[in-house]
Amino acid sequence: MERVIMHIDVNNAFLSWTAIDLLNHGSKYDIREGYAVIGGDEQARRGIVLAKSMPAKKMGVVTAETLYSARKKCPSIRVYPPNYKWYQHMSKSLFQLLSAYSPDIEVVSIDECYLDYTKVKNLYGDPYEFAKKIQKEILDTLKFTVNIGIAENKLCAKMASDFTKPYKIHTLYSKEVSEKMWPLPIGKLFGIGKKTSAKLIDLGITTIGSLANTDAEKLYPYFKNQAYSMVLHANGIDESEVVSEASMPKGISNSTTLSRDIRNKEELAKIVVTIADNVSIALRKEKQYAHVVGVMLKDNFFKTTSHQKKLKNATNVTNEIRAVALELFEEMYGGQAIRLVGVRLDQLENKANYQISLFENIDQRDDSTKLDQTLDQLKEKYGHEIIKNGLSNTRKIHRKY
DNA sequence: TCTGGGGTCCTAGGACCC
DNA sequence: TCTGGGGTCCTAGGACCC
Numbered sequence: 339m340e341r342v343i344m345h346i347d348v349n350n351a352f353l354s355w356t357a358i359d360l361l362n363h364g365s366k367y368d369i370r371e372g373y374a375v376i377g378g379d380e381q382a383r384r385g386i387v388l389a390k391s392m393p394a395k396k397m398g399v400v401t402a403e404t405l406y407s408a409r410k411k412c413p414s415i416r417v418y419p420p421n422y423k424w425y426q427h428m429s430k431s432l433f434q435l436l437s438a439y440s441p442d443i444e445v446v447s448i449d450e451c452y453l454d455y456t457k458v459k460n461l462y463g464d465p466y467e468f469a470k471k472i473q474k475e476i477l478d479t480l481k482f483t484v485n486i487g488i489a490e491n492k493l494c495a496k497m498a499s500d501f502t503k504p505y506k507i508h509t510l511y512s513k514e515v516s517e518k519m520w521p522l523p524i525g526k527l528f529g530i531g532k533k534t535s536a537k538l539i540d541l542g543i544t545t546i547g548s549l550a551n552t553d554a555e556k557l558y559p560y561f562k563n564q565a566y567s568m569v570l571h572a573n574g575i576d577e578s579e580v581v582s583e584a585s586m587p588k589g590i591s592n593s594t595t596l597s598r599d600i601r602n603k604e605e606l607a608k609i610v611v612t613i614a615d616n617v618s619i620a621l622r623k624e625k626q627y628a629h630v631v632g633v634m635l636k637d638n639f640f641k642t643t644s645h646q647k648k649l650k651n652a653t654n655v656t657n658e659i660r661a662v663a664l665e666l667f668e669e670m671y672g673g674q675a676i677r678l679v680g681v682r683l684d685q686l687e688n689k690a691n692y693q694i695s696l697f698e699n700i701d702q703r704d705d706s707t708k709l710d711q712t713l714d715q716l717k718e719k720y721g722h723e724i725i726k727n728g729l730s731n732t733r734k735i736h737r738k739y
Numbered sequence: 740t741c742t743g744g745g746g747t748c749c750t751a752g753g754a755c756c757c
Numbered sequence: 758t759c760t761g762g763g764g765t766c767c768t769a770g771g772a773c774c775c
Contacts (some may be wrong), residue, residue, distance in 0.1 A: 351775095380740050388743080401775090404741045447746095447775045531773050562750070564772095591745060630767095640742070646768065680744085746774080754767080 342455040342465050343580060345487040345495035346436065346472075349504035351449035352376040352389035354482040355428045356418050361481075369418065373397065377405045377417040382597050383677075388420055392504065431480055439472065444580045450499075452492050454580040469507045477505070493576035494519075496528055515574035520547025527571055534561070534568075546572045586686065587624065592616045593680025599638045601675045607664060613681045614663040618656040619714060621683055627652035628683035631662040635670065636678035644682075645670045652687055655706045659683070 348354065353376050357369045374391045378384030385405040397412040408415055429448045436443055439462065442454035455465055462468045469486040476484055483505040487498030490512055497519055498510035510518055525535035527546050537560060543549050550572035557565035570576070592613050600606055610633060621628055632646030645666040653659060663681050 378743055382743095383741080384743050385740065386743060402743085406741055449775075529773070533772060564749080587745095588747070589745095593744060595743065632768095642770080644769065648767065678743090682745095744775105747772105748774105749772080750770090752768090754765100756764085756766105757762105 339456065341490050342459055343489055343492055343495045344453040344455055344465070344469060345489075345492070345499040346432075346451055346453060347485045347487070347499045348432065348449035349483045349485060350389050350391060350395075351482075352420055352425060353391055353418075354389075355425050356421060358428070358481050359421060359424050360418075369416065373412050373415045375399060375405070375408060375415060375417055376420050377408075379419070380405055383595050428480070428482070432476065432484075435476060435479065436472065439468075442580050442582050444582055445584075452495060452580045454582075455488075466507060466509065473505065473507065489574075491574075491576040492578055492580065493528060493571055494574050497526075497574075500526075510574070512574055516547065516550075519574060520545060520550060520572075522546045524549055527568070529571060530568060534564070537561075586626070589630075589682055589684040589686065590617055590620050590624065590626070590628075591680060591682035592620065593634060593678055595636075595678045596676065599675040599677055601673065603671060603673075606671065606676055606679065607667060609679045610663050610667045610681065611660055613679055614660045615656055617681050617683050618654065618659045618710070619717070621659075621686070622654050622710065622714060624686070625688070626686040627654045627689065628659070629685035629687065630683065631659055631666065632682040632684065633663050633666040633670065634678070634680035634682065635667075635674075635676050636680075637674040638677050640677070642678075643670060646682075646684070648685070652685075652689075654710070655703065656710050657706050 350370070353374060354370060356376055361368060370391050371393070372391065373394050375387045375394055376389040378386050378388065387399060387401055387403050387405060387408050390399045390401065390408075394408070394412055394415060397415075399408045399411055399415070405417060425448060433443065433445055433451060436451065436453060440453055440455065440458045442457065444452040444454075446452065455462075455468070459465065465488050469488055473484055473486055476482065485499045485503050485505070486507045487495040487500070487510060488507065489495040489498055489510040494510040494512075494515065498508040501508040501510075501518070508518075522545065523535075524530055524538050524544055524546060525532070527549070530538070538544075538549065541557075541560065543552060549569060552569060554565045554569040557569070561568065594609075594613065596609070600609075628649075629652045630646055630648050632644055634642060634644040636642045647662055647666055649658075649662065659681075
């Protein structure tokens with residue numbers, strides 16, 4: 339049976355949601371109508387554009403550029419801080435509204451999802467009319483606009499929702515691919531970023547259509563297996579399913595850009611410990627155990643290095659994760675000025691699957707687990723500031739936004 | 740006052756095993 | 758002794774997404 343897939347995407351999500359928050363709190367002015375962006379804290383060196391208003395976009399402001407650069411393009415721009423708690427709330431409201439119409443919803447990020455319309459088509463009728471109806475319902479009840487893309491697969495639905503904005507509905511059925519998608523520049527194709535589009539342009543492939551009509555075998559030497567998937571995508575072919583079940587994360591990470599570059603090894607070690615503690619807490623919250631611990635450093639030249647280590651036994655114990663993170667930091671740190679420190683836990687599983695080795699003391703591990711549980715509860719109750727464990731006295735990181 | 744943070748997936752090389 | 762070839766695991770780094 340021919341599928342019908344919709345991609346629903348919030349227009350300028352963070353900016354729209356902050357606009358609503360401000361209006362709710364008595365503001366008379368809708369920041370969506372002026373030159374405005376949601377931006378990180380420049381003093382803390384997080385000064386990038388997270389979202390922009392349509393007028394700001396018209397001035398050439400783009401997501402992820404520095405506020406410094408955005409200001410050069412648009413001197414009168416107003417910058418508002420992000421409010422992630424509120425964004426989570428708005429996001430949840432949106433997905434709840436959509437869930438009333440179909441259970442087949444795949445949430446891809448805080449502000450977008452796929453809806454498999456195939457099974458409910460007989461119930462609600464013409465896809466375009468349905469899209470119009472929910473688009474209006476979202477605006478009426480939640481006060482923000484969405485774009486909706488309608489197609490026979492996820493890729494085309496996603497491409498369609500991006501065509502023109504805001505508050506638009508576009509279709510990209512198979513028969514429309516050559517007319518609507520092929521003229522677009524190659525970098526617009528989902529999965530083709532800066533590096534890949536530069537390489538393709540070097541090869542004389544500048545539009546999606548020209549990629550669609552290239553033999554994947556010819557591209558293989560340059561792109562390996564990616565060559566096949568990108569030519570399929572350029573032809574509007576995508577067999578992937580809408581997956582509605584929430585999946586367990588594959589890894590958990592926490593990183594922070596330091597408010598100044600740091601060279602002092604002891605100081606850096608303390609930060610590694612703090613971040614290791616944070617990911618450990620997040621891991622236990624997910625009721626998971628990690629097999630791999632990794633540390634990432636970014637230096638003042640923006641060069642990133644990472645070291646990781648696979649453990650014999652998966653763990654969720656703060657002290658063990660800390661120790662490995664410190665060990666990795668010791669082995670990789672060469673005295674550079676460091677801008678960012680991150681710790682990542684990978685290969686997660688539900689169970690400890692712990693085998694007692696001759697040299698390990700299982701009682702001590704039990705004690706560690708109990709201590710972690712107690713500390714987690716205390717932190718949950720009194721906030722993360724309360725408990726310091728001697729080593730860590732760095733300022734808090736982004737989770738407290 | 741120049742460049743976030745959290746993810747996923749892929750590739751390549753070395754180790755190791757048969 | 759101018760010397761295999763898979764297969765799998767582990768690690769480092771890169772590309773891309775929102």
